[in-house]
Amino acid sequence: MTPAARVQAAIEILDRVQAGEAAEKALTSWGRRARFAGSKDRAAIRDHVFDVLRMWRSTAALGGGETGRARMIGLFRAHGQDPAELFTGQGHAPMAMTDVEVAAGDAPDGAAALDLPDWLAARFAEDLGERTHETAEALRTRAPVFVRANLLKTDREKARARLAEEGVETVPHALAETALEVTSGARGLIRTDSFTDGWIELQDAASQAVVEMIPLGDATRILDYCAGGGGKSLALAARVPKAELFAHDADPGRMSDLPKRALRAGATVTCVAKPKGVYDIVMADVPCSGSGAWRRAPEGKWRLTEARLAELTDIQAHILTTCAKLVRPGGALVYATCSLLRAENEAQIDAFLASHSDWRIGPNRRFLPSDGGDGFYAACLIAPD
The missing domain is CATH 3.40.50.150 (Vaccinia Virus protein VP39)
Incomplete structure (x- = not known):
């Protein structure tokens, strides 16, 4: 699939989510119909869908609407990219942007800028005080991937060295003495001997x-x-x-x-x-x-x-x-x-x-x-x- 075709697939899935379907179910249903899609295609489409879900309100504001198409336009704008580069209408790409879509969209403010429902934004402000903004901002981004070095079989440095030999790069994380943050090769983690042999477990650092x-x-x-x-x-x-x-x-x-x-x-x-x-x-x-x-x-x-x-x-x-x-x-x-x-x-x-x-x-x-x-x-x- 081309990058533009992946965007069109994400749009279709997001429309189903907007209609009330759970994202995982919508992704699974699309995957069953799209036998032609490879693993990289599925991963890229999933990333698009979840990136929008993290920024559900702000992408709608930036895209000028609440459809999957508008939110994908908003996502590209949020990342400083011109959506028109992929919205071309050629092949399986989304149809070209209209003049209305080009002109639509506003910078989000208030709770929408935090990508929180109004009532939760108020709770965050009350509970987190001066750390509200940084916390909400963190929730708008993808989570890091962490593994735990299993002390029953190894230690953190040995696990890190073995993972490196298997093409997975990690760095120690300060939150826990057993925590390693994966910086590259995360998608292949469960296929490593380090995982199969029980040297590591997937577990968040906190x-x-x-x-x-x-x-x-x-x-x-x-x-x-x-x-x-x-x-x-x-x-x-x-x-x-x-x-x-x-x-x-x-x-x-x-x-x-x-x-x-x-x-x-x-x-x-x-x-x-x-x-x-x-x-x-x-x-x-x-x-x-x-x-x-x-x-x-x-x-x-x-x-x-x-x-x-x-x-x-x-x-x-x-x-x-x-x-x-x-x-x-x-x-x-x-x-x-x-x-x-x-x-x-x-x-x-x-x-x-x-x-x-x-x-x-x-x-x-x-x-x-x-x-x-x-x-x-x-x-x-x-x-x-």
Whole structure:
């Protein structure tokens, strides 16, 4: 496919997203119909679609409309490119721009310039203060790719050297001692021997930093209560290989790949349907808005509502109360989200401590996308002896 044909495909997919279809579904449906498209074509089209999703409001303003075509015109303008170079009408290219389209479009302002819904822009300003603009700006760009050096098999420098031999260039990242940011060769990562042999795992740098900040001490029983795919379970196993590590999720299907991943990593993780007894450490990376990871899943920015946020905060409070009962005296409950919003972070900890006055707060930190990784929040809550 030509670059212009890829733009036309992205336009068609974006029109389906505008009509309410999920982006992944729209991309998959297009891919099934377009058997002629190669892997590079599909990757380029996906990049176009997700670039627009990150900048949904500003591309509409710059393009002068809310169609996929207008937003792609706006995307090119945002990047300082003349869309007319690809909108030629030749072959499978989008039809040539009309005089109206050439004249249309305005610089976005306010919440549109931040690429946030109005109500979320107000929340960001209240919660993030002077860091609002840099945070919103970071969410408008593609996320870096990170890997974690698996300490059960190697260290960061050895993993970096091996990846370089396989054509993947990386640099150490300051957020975590195991973090490597991939600077080239990211699309081939999972085909490397480094990945196949379990030397590395794909994991955001801030997510790795959350695990590093947990005061594990001499913990022998650890529970990852909201394990999902198990990334943090594996990172915990690498830090304390002699501890018993258990993984639980309300939807066990999310953990379906964890046994295979653990085997590759050389880790021992036991998946449990119902946690039993008490644990030295309970990790709860709770369901949340995902606002800290909207670079990776930008649709969430536009689909989140105030009502859904209220539902999520109720779920989070319930999980905190449930997990507190699973922590041994003197143990730690680690609450984490990939959210930027105070309602899901500091406000939850304040409410928990208000109703559990004998608990105390230990290490805690808010990570912002402008720090390099995804947005995360983590707080270690220490149980009474």
